[in-house]
Amino acid sequence: MKVLLINAEAFHVKHKAAIPLGLLSIATYLEKNGHTAVILDRALENTPAAKTLDAFKPDLVGVAAPAFKCFADAVRVSQEVKRRGIPVVWGGAVTSLMPGIVLDSGAADFVVVGEGEITLLELIAALENNTPPGEVNGLAFRENGSTVFTCEREPADLAELPVIDFKFVDPRRYFVRNVACERMLHVYASKGCVCRCTYCYNPAYCGGLWRARPPAYYLEEIRCLVEQYGMDGVCFADDLLTPDSARLAAFCENIRASGLRFIWGGELRADCCTRENLQSMYDTGCRWLYFGIESGVPERQKLIGKCLNLDKAKQTLAWCREIGIVTSASFILNFPGLESDELRRTVAYMLSLGADLLIPSFYGPIPKSALYEQLVAQGLMRPPANYREWEKIKMMDLFGANYSAVPDRELRVVSAHFYLRNFFWKYEDGGQSRVYVKKAFGQVREFLGRGGLRSLLLLARAAGEFAQVVFYATAFPAIRKRYGLK
Numbered sequence: 001m002k003v004l005l006i007n008a009e010a011f012h013v014k015h016k017a018a019i020p021l022g023l024l025s026i027a028t029y030l031e032k033n034g035h036t037a038v039i040l041d042r043a044l045e046n047t048p049a050a051k052t053l054d055a056f057k058p059d060l061v062g063v064a065a066p067a068f069k070c071f072a073d074a075v076r077v078s079q080e081v082k083r084r085g086i087p088v089v090w091g092g093a094v095t096s097l098m099p100g101i102v103l104d105s106g107a108a109d110f111v112v113v114g115e116g117e118i119t120l121l122e123l124i125a126a127l128e129n130n131t132p133p134g135e136v137n138g139l140a141f142r143e144n145g146s147t148v149f150t151c152e153r154e155p156a157d158l159a160e161l162p163v164i165d166f167k168f169v170d171p172r173r174y175f176v177r178n179v180a181c182e183r184m185l186h187v188y189a190s191k192g193c194v195c196r197c198t199y200c201y202n203p204a205y206c207g208g209l210w211r212a213r214p215p216a217y218y219l220e221e222i223r224c225l226v227e228q229y230g231m232d233g234v235c236f237a238d239d240l241l242t243p244d245s246a247r248l249a250a251f252c253e254n255i256r257a258s259g260l261r262f263i264w265g266g267e268l269r270a271d272c273c274t275r276e277n278l279q280s281m282y283d284t285g286c287r288w289l290y291f292g293i294e295s296g297v298p299e300r301q302k303l304i305g306k307c308l309n310l311d312k313a314k315q316t317l318a319w320c321r322e323i324g325i326v327t328s329a330s331f332i333l334n335f336p337g338l339e340s341d342e343l344r345r346t347v348a349y350m351l352s353l354g355a356d357l358l359i360p361s362f363y364g365p366i367p368k369s370a371l372y373e374q375l376v377a378q379g380l381m382r383p384p385a386n387y388r389e390w391e392k393i394k395m396m397d398l399f400g401a402n403y404s405a406v407p408d409r410e411l412r413v414v415s416a417h418f419y420l421r422n423f424f425w426k427y428e429d430g431g432q433s434r435v436y437v438k439k440a441f442g443q444v445r446e447f448l449g450r451g452g453l454r455s456l457l458l459l460a461r462a463a464g465e466f467a468q469v470v471f472y473a474t475a476f477p478a479i480r481k482r483y484g485l486k
């Protein structure tokens with residue numbers, strides 16, 4: 001069967017499109033099982049989907065909408081496909097958590113709930129052999145006006161999923177500049193997370209399960225990306241690189257034993273590694289780490305289910321500084337019910353960490369997450385009724401919705417202060433490279449090169465957002481002083 005896999009676009013500019021690892025894994029898996037796959041990444045291509053549909057003439061189209069903001073595009077593209085009588089299946093973490101909303105849109109015939117590779121392969125077999133899709137685990141679809149959920153799909157043994165073949169895209173188009181590297185790409189070494197943070201999609205999507213990929217698989221992918229495409233840095237896209245110190249030591253040992261040398265970084269819990277771990281990480285090429293701290297207040301840590309040991313976290317960041325690993329630490333400004341005094345305590349804690357970059361972020365509701373269910377149960381939020389309402393939920397916006405008791409202006413001043421500080425942050429690499437300024441110019445160049453009205457609109461939007469950041473970061477000295485921001 002000929003399968004077209006489409007990555008829907010989101011109208012935002014803050015991050016360059018990441019290489020679509022999920023679709024690449026599915027395309028590789030389908031091809032290994034005798035099918036033909038093509039990927040159309042609309043986050044990167046201005047080409048109309050109709051052109052690819054006419055040229056490739058697929059028998060089935062898979063659509064990934066990796067964020068709420070992609071829904072409009074995903075629906076538009078799906079309607080175009082359905083007009084041609086081709087079945088459409090949606091998949092991905094976000095849509096897995098809201099299959100009913102997706103099916104209500106009328107844009108999808110099927111929704112894959114959970115991982116896509118095996119479910120899609122079995123769905124193709126069902127369509128080819130004319131057997132009932134109800135026999136395929138991990139699917140949702142409409143039948144006689146009601147939604148059918150088939151049996152749950154068990155998480156796959158990651159050794160049965162393939163080493164990704166990158167030929168379906170041009171990896172060079174996804175290169176991103178980062179600390180100590182200019183051509184960084186994402187790769188993943190594991191799936192899921194053992195933690196139960198109430199605001200995160202992971203507990204509902206992965207059920208607290210963390211699975212490692214066989215090291216030989218991702219190391220082979222890295223070797224291929226370095227040798228064939230010239231990648232010089234890896235961002236491990238795992239939600240949690242490893243859950244504990246012993247597995248972190250094994251992870252570093254695998255890189256060392258592979259003989260591959262590359263710059264890398266990833267995301268870790270800040271209270272689960274030793275100084276020896278961090279030194280081994282540095283020795284194998286780790287130059288940056290991202291830590292989701294989210295709150296500097298122990299009571300809030302318990303409330304959100306993160307339960308981070310804040311003293312250990314501070315120690316970890318101090319070790320990173322000594323060793324030479326650049327650190328980013330994020331915190332959430334707008335937890336429901338959070339008051340100004342609590343935000344002041346969090347800001348004070350964040351400043352005491354000595355992190356290179358402090359990343360302010362805004363909580364946004366995720367379907368089936370514990371915090372979202374809580375907000376709905378307490379009547380603090382009306383559940384969005386359809387995909388259009390979900391699309392309006394603020395996620396990845398410059399300033400998110402305010403669920404806290406802190407005045408809007410204070411949230412904006414605090415976040416803008418850190419955005420601006422991060423923008424001009426210097427990486428002391430001898431050349432004192434301003435990574436984010438260079439990234440921004442790279443992005444502008446790319447949009448200008450791509451041309452078209454959409455690119456101009458994105459640029460205008462980025463300029464408008466930057467002006468807002470400068471305004472809020474500079475126009476309210478009294479608020480900055482209240483939060484101890486210089």
Ligand code: SF4
Nearest residue numbers: 193195197200202239
């Ligand atoms: S540690 Fe990170 S990935 Fe894991 S549940 Fe918490 S927020 Fe989600």
